[in-house]
Amino acid sequence: MKARKDLDTLDWIEAMDRLTSAELLEALQGWTQSGWLRHLDAAMARFAATLVPDAPPIALLCSALVAHMESRGHSCLLVDELHARPHELLGWTAEPRQAWDALKPRLPAALDDWLAALRGCALVQLAPCGLAGPGAHLPSAEGSTAPLVLCGTRLYLRRYWAYEQRVATQVRERGALREAVDTAAVKAWLEKLFAPAEGQKPAKGPDWQKVACAVALRGRLSVITGGPGTGKTYTVARLLALLLATSPAPERLRIALAAPTGKAAARLKQSIESSLQALAERLGDGLDLAALTARMGAARTLHGLLGGRHDTRRFQHDAAHPLDVDVLIVDEASMVHLEMMASLLDALPQSARVVLLGDKDQLASVEAGAVLGDLCGEAQKGQYGEDACAYVADTCGEEIPGAFRHVNGPALAQQTVMLRESRRFGGPIGKLAQAVNEGNVAGAQRVLRDERSPEAAWLEAASPAAVVRIALEGRPGAPGCSAHYLHALHRRPEGGDEAAHAAWAVEVLTAFERFRVLCAVREGDWGVQGFNEAIEAGLVRAGLLKKTGEWYEGRPVMVTRNQAALGVFNGDIGIALRPAGGGSLRLYFLEGPQLRSVLASRLADVETAFALTVHKSQGSEFEHTLLALPDQASAQVLTRELAYTGITRARAAFTLVSPQPGVLAAAIERKTKRASGLREALQG
Numbered sequence: 053m054k055a056r057k058d059l060d061t062l063d064w065i066e067a068m069d070r071l072t073s074a075e076l077l078e079a080l081q082g083w084t085q086s087g088w089l090r091h092l093d094a095a096m097a098r099f100a101a102t103l104v105p106d107a108p109p110i111a112l113l114c115s116a117l118v119a120h121m122e123s124r125g126h127s128c129l130l131v132d133e134l135h136a137r138p139h140e141l142l143g144w145t146a147e148p149r150q151a152w153d154a155l156k157p158r159l160p161a162a163l164d165d166w167l168a169a170l171r172g173c174a175l176v177q178l179a180p181c182g183l184a185g186p187g188a189h190l191p192s193a194e195g196s197t198a199p200l201v202l203c204g205t206r207l208y209l210r211r212y213w214a215y216e217q218r219v220a221t222q223v224r225e226r227g228a229l230r231e232a233v234d235t236a237a238v239k240a241w242l243e244k245l246f247a248p249a250e251g252q253k254p255a256k257g258p259d260w261q262k263v264a265c266a267v268a269l270r271g272r273l274s275v276i277t278g279g280p281g282t283g284k285t286y287t288v289a290r291l292l293a294l295l296l297a298t299s300p301a302p303e304r305l306r307i308a309l310a311a312p313t314g315k316a317a318a319r320l321k322q323s324i325e326s327s328l329q330a331l332a333e334r335l336g337d338g339l340d341l342a343a344l345t346a347r348m349g350a351a352r353t354l355h356g357l358l359g360g361r362h363d364t365r366r367f368q369h370d371a372a373h374p375l376d377v378d379v380l381i382v383d384e385a386s387m388v389h390l391e392m393m394a395s396l397l398d399a400l401p402q403s404a405r406v407v408l409l410g411d412k413d414q415l416a417s418v419e420a421g422a423v424l425g426d427l428c429g430e431a432q433k434g435q436y437g438e439d440a441c442a443y444v445a446d447t448c449g450e451e452i453p454g455a456f457r458h459v460n461g462p463a464l465a466q467q468t469v470m471l472r473e474s475r476r477f478g479g480p481i482g483k484l485a486q487a488v489n490e491g492n493v494a495g496a497q498r499v500l501r502d503e504r505s506p507e508a509a510w511l512e513a514a515s516p517a518a519v520v521r522i523a524l525e526g527r528p529g530a531p532g533c534s535a536h537y538l539h540a541l542h543r544r545p546e547g548g549d550e551a552a553h554a555a556w557a558v559e560v561l562t563a564f565e566r567f568r569v570l571c572a573v574r575e576g577d578w579g580v581q582g583f584n585e586a587i588e589a590g591l592v593r594a595g596l597l598k599k600t601g602e603w604y605e606g607r608p609v610m611v612t613r614n615q616a617a618l619g620v621f622n623g624d625i626g627i628a629l630r631p632a633g634g635g636s637l638r639l640y641f642l643e644g645p646q647l648r649s650v651l652a653s654r655l656a657d658v659e660t661a662f663a664l665t666v667h668k669s670q671g672s673e674f675e676h677t678l679l680a681l682p683d684q685a686s687a688q689v690l691t692r693e694l695a696y697t698g699i700t701r702a703r704a705a706f707t708l709v710s711p712q713p714g715v716l717a718a719a720i721e722r723k724t725k726r727a728s729g730l731r732e733a734l735q736g
């Protein structure tokens with residue numbers, strides 16, 4: 053009896069000490085003021101408390117943290133991870149870690165209690181794990197307005213759960229649709245399209261490019277992944293030719309090209325066009341590839357393609373107003389976030405084919421989701437089933453090796469092909485990228501320290517001043533630096549000759565594209581802002597730039613907001629120049645070979661672009677890329693994907709600059725894991 057009484061007392065003391073909702077909201081407010089959470093995160097918890105006044109504190113805490121995790125790119129909050137490893141999940145060290153540790157004893161101790169509290173709370177709707185089933189992917193279908201959705205131990209903001217369900221449904225349905233294929237005709241065409249050029253050795257093992265082409269031909273959705281220079285666009289150009297050759301009504305084939313940024317879209321178009329041109333020269337009159345090129349039209353940003361409207365998440369094109377296309381090619385798919393992918397797939401007519409191209413190992417989108425990574429997580433292994441192997445044998449005359457076969461391979465794996473041989477990188481940069489990608493720290497360090505290969509170099513214990521020096525003077529053995537485009541700028545033609553002026557502007561812009569400083573972070577001496585100021589000041593000191601105000605001739609800028617009316621998009625990079633014959637500064641952009649300009653004073657949302665974040669550099673390449681890795685960046689920033697993406701922006705030379713050698717190892721060892729239920733939803 054006494055023991056019972058003691059227990060009651062303990063329970064009572066424990067209950068007295070339990071955190072109240074008011075205390076939790078106050079703690080969140082404090083965390084916001086300390087900069088550990090965003091204001092929006094704490095506001096989410098307050099909103100939840102208003103919506104459901106008796107919501108338990110753990111539900112309010114999770115409301116704030118699910119919003120916080122979304123801002124860090126996660127589609128959901130892993131409640132079990134939060135319970136078991138809160139510091140790692142939140143990336144909190146020192147002070148915030150102590151704040152969490154002080155709060156934790158006042159929360160229920162067991163994960164089951166957390167989950168029970170969430171399940172019993174009116175803020176939370178329960179959903180099955182995996183794909184919720186027909187109709188259930190529409191949030192309104194359940195008539196619930198709960199702002200959170202719990203699937204097992206994954207807690208979502210309702211919107212993100214709905215996006216994930218929409219993407220999974222679309223991918224599974226489209227991935228299973230097969231087009232009728234005349235295998236004999238396709239085989240004959242593939243042989244022509246992929247015939248090795250004179251003197252070229254045939255591919256060792258299966259020609260994955262050919263396989264990718266055949267696979268994409270028979271499905272309504274396919275994924276072609278591979279590192280830089282593995283021939284993704286080369287392959288897709290051949291797919292378009294194959295579609296033209298085998299379509300019953302080729303003259304009516306509507307093809308659209310798109311990418312997340314304007315720059316990537318322009319590059320895709322240029323690359324496909326040059327591939328088609330080379331192919332046309334080789335094939336002669338057999339196929340009217342010139343007509344195909346003409347019909348492709350401009351490559352668009354995904355935002356532009358879908359008809360993005362100002363200040364709304366909705367697009368002109370959606371399930372009710374689908375896109376007018378038969379074939380959609382989307383490049384740089386690793387940059388496509390979950391919400392955009394849901395909108396894109398919704399807006400595709402059932403009859404259309406979509407081909408996603410991208411490098412699954414690159415940084416995922418800035419916004420939440422890691423869709424390409426989730427779609428082709430197992431691409432390395434192939435996992436082709438009997439039917440796919442037979443189809444490949446019939447159309448490509450290729451035997452898929454046993455290592456890439458699987459009796460029960462996932463459905464999407466049958467429509468996914470990984471290209472494995474880089475045609476661009478063979479030397480040190482390729483080796484370095486591979487070592488980083490494989491998590492091989494010693495291998496990466498060896499390449500960077502090998503003085504016999506100046507293509508890749510490492511200033512291991514340097515200061516930010518070393519970066520500025522290279523930007524100004526270059527590095528021996530590496531082409532390009534920031535000063536070079538200014539030498540071009542000073543060769544400005546006299547007079548008002550428009551053609552001479554345009555040729556000069558192209559020369560300046562092209563020279564600028566040869567070199568770039570890439571940073572892991574935005575702020576501080578090692579960040580984009582610090583380097584932009586320091587490089588600009590250095591160029592002024594060297595007499596190469598005259599800074600006459602915010603806008604000055606030669607200022608390179610990146611657009612930071614879409615301004616469709618002006619034809620400029622987030623991520624576009626231009627240089628301020630005076631027009632032919634003088635006048636107000638205009639911002640000149642190069643899209644492929646096309647030059648265009650906008651009055652500089654009309655552009656408010658821009659920033660100087662001597663240095664960029666690695667994120668913003670995706671979809672671009674520079675002859676010489678300098679990657680500056682600080683040691684003070686938060687753990688989430690310095691990752692393997694960041695290092696790999698930075699390195700693979702380099703075409704001919706790569707320079708790594710770090711304040712101490714350990715930074716590289718730390719980055720390589722930290723592989724990003726974005727919380728998402730997409731892989732599971734695609735399978736279940």
Ligand SMILES: Nc1ncnc2c1ncn2[C@@H]1O[C@H](COP(=O)(O)OP(=O)(O)OP(=O)(O)O)[C@@H](O)[C@H]1O
Nearest residue numbers: 261278279280281282283284285286287323475476
């Ligand atoms: N099978 C091949 N035979 C000959 N040349 C090839 C082949 N595949 C690709 N190439 C060439 O290799 C280069 C890289 O190809 P491509 O641009 O298609 O690669 P990618 O994967 O799209 O690269 P990135 O990711 O950088 O855009 C191009 O010059 C292309 O013409």
